[in-house]
Amino acid sequence: MKKDPIDATGTNGSRSFNRDIAEIPLANSDHTIPKNNNALRNNSNQSNLSTLSGKSSNNPFRIKLELQQPTPFTPDNLAEEQEEPDSDFEIDEDELFSDDDDIFINNLDQSFNDLNISTSLNDNKIINEGGVPNLKYDCLTTNELYDRMLLRVEKIKPILDISKDDIILLMQRYNWNEEKLLESWADQREHIIEDVGLSSNNDGTNKFKNNNPFRDNSLQSRENYLCPICYEEKDCTTFKLECNHEFCTDCYQRYIKNKLSDGNIITCMSCSLALKNNDIDIIMGNNDSSNILMNSSIKSFIQKNNKAFKWCPYTDCQCIIHFKDTLYLSEFKRLHCSPFVTCKNSHKFCFSCGFESHSPADCDITNAWVKKTRNESDYLNWVLSNTKECPKCNVNIEKNGGCNHMKCSSCKYEFCWICDGPWAPHGTSYYECTQYKNEKDKDKDSNSSNDDKKLKKFTFYYRIFNEHEMSAKLDWKLGQTVSQNVYQLQEKLGLSWIEGQFLTDSLKVLNEGRTALKWSFAVAYYSDQSHNLTKIFMDNQALLSHAVESLSEMLTEKNPKILMEKKNEFFNKTGYVENRKHALLECGRDLLCKGICKPK
Amino acid sequence: MASLPKRIIKETERLISDPVPGITAQPHEDNLRYFSVTIEGPKDSAYENGVFELELFLPDDYPMEAPKVRFLTKIYHPNIDRLGRICLDVLKNNWSPALQIRTVLLSIQALLASPNPNDPLANDVAEDWIKNEKGAIAKAKEWTKLYASKK
Numbered sequence: 001m002k003k004d005p006i007d008a009t010g011t012n013g014s015r016s017f018n019r020d021i022a023e024i025p026l027a028n029s030d031h032t033i034p035k036n037n038n039a040l041r042n043n044s045n046q047s048n049l050s051t052l053s054g055k056s057s058n059n060p061f062r063i064k065l066e067l068q069q070p071t072p073f074t075p076d077n078l079a080e081e082q083e084e085p086d087s088d089f090e091i092d093e094d095e096l097f098s099d100d101d102d103i104f105i106n107n108l109d110q111s112f113n114d115l116n117i118s119t120s121l122n123d124n125k126i127i128n129e130g131g132v133p134n135l136k137y138d139c140l141t142t143n144e145l146y147d148r149m150l151l152r153v154e155k156i157k158p159i160l161d162i163s164k165d166d167i168i169l170l171m172q173r174y175n176w177n178e179e180k181l182l183e184s185w186a187d188q189r190e191h192i193i194e195d196v197g198l199s200s201n202n203d204g205t206n207k208f209k210n211n212n213p214f215r216d217n218s219l220q221s222r223e224n225y226l227c228p229i230c231y232e233e234k235d236c237t238t239f240k241l242e243c244n245h246e247f248c249t250d251c252y253q254r255y256i257k258n259k260l261s262d263g264n265i266i267t268c269m270s271c272s273l274a275l276k277n278n279d280i281d282i283i284m285g286n287n288d289s290s291n292i293l294m295n296s297s298i299k300s301f302i303q304k305n306n307k308a309f310k311w312c313p314y315t316d317c318q319c320i321i322h323f324k325d326t327l328y329l330s331e332f333k334r335l336h337c338s339p340f341v342t343c344k345n346s347h348k349f350c351f352s353c354g355f356e357s358h359s360p361a362d363c364d365i366t367n368a369w370v371k372k373t374r375n376e377s378d379y380l381n382w383v384l385s386n387t388k389e390c391p392k393c394n395v396n397i398e399k400n401g402g403c404n405h406m407k408c409s410s411c412k413y414e415f416c417w418i419c420d421g422p423w424a425p426h427g428t429s430y431y432e433c434t435q436y437k438n439e440k441d442k443d444k445d446s447n448s449s450n451d452d453k454k455l456k457k458f459t460f461y462y463r464i465f466n467e468h469e470m471s472a473k474l475d476w477k478l479g480q481t482v483s484q485n486v487y488q489l490q491e492k493l494g495l496s497w498i499e500g501q502f503l504t505d506s507l508k509v510l511n512e513g514r515t516a517l518k519w520s521f522a523v524a525y526y527s528d529q530s531h532n533l534t535k536i537f538m539d540n541q542a543l544l545s546h547a548v549e550s551l552s553e554m555l556t557e558k559n560p561k562i563l564m565e566k567k568n569e570f571f572n573k574t575g576y577v578e579n580r581k582h583a584l585l586e587c588g589r590d591l592l593c594k595g596i597c598k599p600k
Numbered sequence: 601m602a603s604l605p606k607r608i609i610k611e612t613e614r615l616i617s618d619p620v621p622g623i624t625a626q627p628h629e630d631n632l633r634y635f636s637v638t639i640e641g642p643k644d645s646a647y648e649n650g651v652f653e654l655e656l657f658l659p660d661d662y663p664m665e666a667p668k669v670r671f672l673t674k675i676y677h678p679n680i681d682r683l684g685r686i687c688l689d690v691l692k693n694n695w696s697p698a699l700q701i702r703t704v705l706l707s708i709q710a711l712l713a714s715p716n717p718n719d720p721l722a723n724d725v726a727e728d729w730i731k732n733e734k735g736a737i738a739k740a741k742e743w744t745k746l747y748a749s750k751k
């Protein structure tokens with residue numbers, strides 16, 4: 001097995017680069033899309049999906065491969081999650097997250113940096129996504145989070161001197177904030193004990209003080225027992241806490257099942273005495289129930305601390321991103337960049353707004369854009385449908401195939417599907433079309449109303465945005481095929497896994513380039529068209545587009561052997577895309593920082 | 601329809617044989633989980649002399665889930681909204697299977713006796729209540745006369 005691919009690639013690299021890259025599977029299985037697809041996806045994309053999927057072969061603009069399925073923008077959950085957390089709630093993060101986490105994060109950072117450097121071939125690019133302080137975050141699952149909570153419980157156990165189950169109850173009541181708990185514990189111990197349901201009013205705290213040695217809360221077999229909940233008189237097992245409120249287990253099980261998903265403390269059906277995890281499992285006859293309850297409790301903990309904790313918005317992804325220093329978030333906003341985080345499953349999303357990685361657009365532009373597309377969704381639906389009126393004779397023309405070069409069957413007028421303009425100036429350069437010119441438009445549409453023009457402008461940009469989103473999706477499928485081919489080839493030729501990694505790399509960069517290109521149209525839309533920097537930005541779009549196109553063309557190669565032989569060329573083109581992407585991102589940020597691009 | 605749980609049968613029997621003063625609850629013949637309820641306005645309250653009609657429904661999961669209760673008669677009360685929905689803890693978080701239809705109705709009666717504008721459901725009414733309690737009570741009396749008079 002060849003251990004060192006650095007020579008083969010002829011580029012810089014480090015051992016960690018190889019190791020880290022190798023950990024990213026070629027055929028990425030995370031082809032899921034965010035859980036909360038927005039209205040746009042539900043409404044308008046339905047039709048254009050079919051439109052666009054039909055045009056893969058003869059569109060020169062199309063990129064053929066990608067590492068993972070691009071994520072359509074916009075999980076909606078951000079809106080729900082953005083309610084203010086309890087203002088008085090603060091966690092001692094250092095307590096909560098030990099030093100091991102930092103090591104983990106540093107490794108993560110390291111691997112991402114390595115990845116960037118390796119693909120950019122550009123040593124002077126130190127900034128990631130726009131020159132902001134390095135992100136300190138942590139990716140956890142609910143179970144891992146719970147395990148950490150248990151560690152915290154162990155830590156405070158000697159201070160409180162009560163059982164673990166009791167502490168878990170207290171922690172639930174105090175939203176897993178042990179500082180607050182310890183504070184209250186010192187001041188008003190008796191009150192807390194009662195409040196949490198560790199002892200009942202009538203019994204006083206005596207039983208509790210004994211640390212419940214006589215707590216006789218096991219199941220009992222009873223004959224002809226009349227349960228005060230179901231009123232059934234029957235032979236059954238019953239359960240009671242020290243309050244002596246006894247009920248049949250059927251009723252208790254139904255009762256508990258109903259409450260597990262709330263994540264709150266579950267009490268006796270008749271009084272405020274709490275059921276501990278152990279009680280719950282005894283009644284339910286399994287260990288799962290208290291686990292479910294703890295899971296729900298952790299979930300509500302995350303919801304209440306949504307400034308620092310966010311769920312990965314991708315479907316079926318259980319990852320939780322824990323942001324270490326939320327103070328930085330405002331800094332990001334000020335600099336017009338966004339805190340993109342990546343979960344353990346390589347899902348990248350914006351920690352602030354929850355959308356997919358959306359640079360060069362900042363969160364404001366992204367939200368404005370998404371809102372606009374939602375408002376216009378009916379119209380867009382129509383625009384993106386398969387038919388269109390010929391701009392000359394108004395006959396309905398159906399679009400078939402991918403090419404945007406349209407020819408009216410009635411009057412033979414040749415025009416561009418994207419901009420409605422005559423095809424002739426487009427020539428062979430598809431990209432000419434993104435050079436949306438207000439001046440041109442003025443001449444063309446001098447009669448149409450201002451609103452009409454505005455909508456037209458928006459439609460134009462949305463079309464291209466959408467184009468990129470849709471093609472990225474198709475590309476992902478193709479990417480999988482290529483990955484598989486290469487994998488088989490590797491098996492056959494006995495190449496090391498590392499040998500094919502340059503493809504993974506290329507696919508990833510292609511995906512990112514595509515996403516950046518896509519969102520750059522939101523930025524272009526909101527930019528002052530007459531400004532020189534906007535023109536430069538558009539030039540940058542064109543350059544990235546060409547770079548992406550050229551890389552994608554290489555990936556259309558079906559023969560895996562030839563693919564493998566072109567390794568160096570891949571490396572160069574991938575690096576070029578990466579550079580062009582960063583140039584575009586920087587230029588976009590410039591537009592934002594200078595106020596040339598702003599949401600209207 | 602699945603057979604009625606013993607619990608509901610027992611409760612219904614007792615509601616009829618041993619009714620709560622000022623409260624009636626009658627199950628519908630075609631749906632024994634659906635009750636027509638009347639509550640008399642408590643003495644010395646703004647609702648005195650009124651008779652308020654309510655509907656009460658026992659969901660499938662009763663008694664694990666609270667009964668659903670709603671005022672049918674229009675009422676001016678800070679904890680009852682325009683649709684007759686009631687803001688009452690025992691109908692929500694503080695519901696316990698050990699509670700009964702009887703206790704719920706008693707709680708509603710108590711709510712009529714002592715409105716709680718600090719935990720409002722009908723915000724505008726609650727605001728009135730806090731700003732100008734006398735005026736609000738007068739309005740509640742007026743509504744009681746208008747909509748809840750004994751026929």
Ligand SMILES: [Zn+2]
Binds near residue numbers: 227247250252
């Ligand atoms: Zn029972």
Ligand SMILES: [Zn+2]
Binds near residue numbers: 273
């Ligand atoms: Zn009890």
Ligand SMILES: [Zn+2]
Binds near residue numbers: 317318
């Ligand atoms: Zn994820």
Ligand SMILES: [Zn+2]
Binds near residue numbers: 355
């Ligand atoms: Zn964002």
Ligand SMILES: [Zn+2]
Binds near residue numbers: 392393395410
């Ligand atoms: Zn025509």
Ligand SMILES: [Zn+2]
Binds near residue numbers: 418419426432433
């Ligand atoms: Zn065009």
